[in-house]
Amino acid sequence: MSETLAYRLCPQCFRAVPLASKEWYCANDGVRLLEHCPKCRSGITSPYARYCVACGEALSEQTPKTKLKQPAFRKDEHV
Ligand SMILES: [Zn+2]
Ligand SMILES: [Zn+2]
Numbered sequence: 001m002s003e004t005l006a007y008r009l010c011p012q013c014f015r016a017v018p019l020a021s022k023e024w025y026c027a028n029d030g031v032r033l034l035e036h037c038p039k040c041r042s043g044i045t046s047p048y049a050r051y052c053v054a055c056g057e058a059l060s061e062q063t064p065k066t067k068l069k070q071p072a073f074r075k076d077e078h079v
Pocket of ligand 1: 010011012013014015026027028029030031
């Protein structure tokens with residue numbers, strides 16, 4: 001076997017699927033799965049990867065670093 005096993009990874013919930021699968025979008029949240037590191041384009045070789053092993057980039061695409069000060073809706077009001 002000469003091919004390296006590779007995965008697609010959900011940038012939100014970090015669910016991984018084999019590259020050979022036909023899944024392109026996360027079954028959990030519908031976001032496009034990452035096929036490679038957004039920074040250096042290295043393939044994702046571990047289903048448990050959260051950071052790129054080549055450059056250390058976080059494998060989450062659109063994670064805003066600003067924290068929400070107010071939640072969109074409160075859970076405690078209806079319970
Ligand atoms: Zn997901
Ligand atoms: Zn990288």
